[in-house]
Amino acid sequence: MKSIIKIAWRNLLRYTRRTLLTASLIAVGVAMVIVFGGVGNSFKSEVIGILTNSNLGDIQIHKKGYVGSIDNLPLDISIPEKGLKKIESLLDNNPEIKAYSPRIRFGAMASNYVQTTGMRFTAVYPEKESKTCPSLVERIKEGNSNPESFVSPGSIVIPLNISTGMNLKLGDNIVLVATNKDGSVNGMTFKISGISENILGPQGKDGYIHIDDAKSLLRIENGEITEIAIKLNNFNKLSSIYAGLKNELKNIQGETTAKPMFEIHTWEELSPFASISKIVTLLIMVVRLVLISIVLISILNVMMMSVYERIGEIGTIASIGTLPSKILALFLTEGLSLGFFSAIAGSIIGIIIILFINLVKLKFKFGMMEISLAPQIPTAEVFFALVIVVIISALASLQPAFKASKMEPVEALRHV
Amino acid sequence: MELVVLDNVKKSYVTGEVLTPALKGISISIESGKFVSFVGPSGSGKTTLLNLIGCLDKPTEGKVLVANTEISQMDRKTSAKFRGDNIGFIFQNFNLIPILTVYENVEYPLIMVQNVPTEKRKQRINDLLEKVGMIDQQNKYPAQLSGGQKQRVAVARALVTEPKLVLADEPTANLDHATAYKVIGLMHEMKKKFDTTFIFATHDQKIVGEAEILYTLEDGLITQKQENKKPGEVSK
16 A cells, blocks of 8 residues: 555656646635634634624523514513513423523603604523523623613613714613503603614614513513523523424424414524525535545546546556556556645634634624634534545545546557 | 467457458467567557467457467456566557656556565566666656666566566567667577567567567468577677
């Protein structure tokens, strides 16, 4: 085998320029896969992190039918107190659940006595919300950002665009007027305790109040809520935990209907970014396919040329007794070596580019979110690139190698 | 002892719908340890005959026996193994592997064909390179050698596996006369040292006198067999 490798290497180096060009092409392809994979995954996880850690949570539970009407933030499709207790007991007993936060989400008119605008609100228990969405308080740029008390009864957190647009500052009063589920209207005055970045919801017009205030404003006398946001200990187990919870929730059925009362959704089903995330995944797949094509075509081309140029030589080694299997191994090793070492070079280039991106900390705005790209070295991507290049190199070398091994020595010797 | 036996061997090539007979029924036997030459004009069937004896091609009819083995109908793998174990080849264009040094070219059949252990291999290669006068050039590549030097290396490569039979097709065609005689002389010398049978094809009338037995081929048939009592006189 050592001799086969030595001869294969010498043959590759015989046509240095051609080998280097092909190797560069493969190396660039591999580097592209690694960089694109690293940056793409970093972008995805950064945005998913922002969305799940500051607003959505990893999973949400609602009364059945709520998500279908979620744009209207319906108050009449709510989780009753009895149901909430059952869900809480289920979540408390699940070791995979890190935290959960009951919420009331509603729409209201906000007024500074001069101007009025429509807003969406999330009413929360601050300590539970901070555990479920730990990045939320980091986005409060002015005012109280204490995770335990960023909203207290009587206070409100508004987004920056409302603060700027309505000329509101910390400590100013704001009046919320909301319609409760019976259709009656109520209003309450709040003091602005925090101003957050515009990252959440349509047009970034999402604010936070304490859940007790929401109950007063919306005249909810029992313990009804509209949703429960859940944070997992391990985000990577999302699918399995989701499936488990979905199964358990099926057992909580309505007294009259005998059908499941609640519905459960992962962040992917609740955020439009899931589609963008899928597109990024698709693009990574496309880049992989491009790499496969590059490797396949370039190795096939090089090996076919190599066999054609060395027909006489194949005749010589065959006539002096080299077995067809060894001739096959010689050409296969040549293709495999070219692919493997090009992939190694490409991986090194890719890793260096990723380290460089990490060093310069690329920042850009995605919608209203400021993304800081800090791609990790995608070990899986590097492994994938190496394995796929080796496999494709072997496949691409196979046909020319077979051709070489099947040559009749007498005909090959006649070739000029 | 008969090393090569050909029994009514015929070989025809088909080109399109035209059947061209290259050998029209050859029956000869060659004893081991002889220095045999096939002579004749181009197209007389010399190379075809060597290819059949060398297990590189199959006859259309007849039998070819080399070292008591019927080689006419061997499959590719068996014939490759048979060639590796029994036959050495010397080509008109030397056919050295350009990416290997002189030493590595001679070493090639021992590694890739016969799997000879390292120490034995080294000893055998050095011994042969010494004998063909190429030991000082062992690290050179074929491109750095003259035609005569290349053919010396080719002779060493053909003999390194200790074959029973060495086939040489026009081994002097690309060499000047002086070098050609030297190479033939070397083959003579090697034949004596290793008791190997040499069969070569040539149409170079100046070196035919080097052979012990001379077969003349014309139009696919052997027309004459001559025995030379004093072979190798010219090359001396």
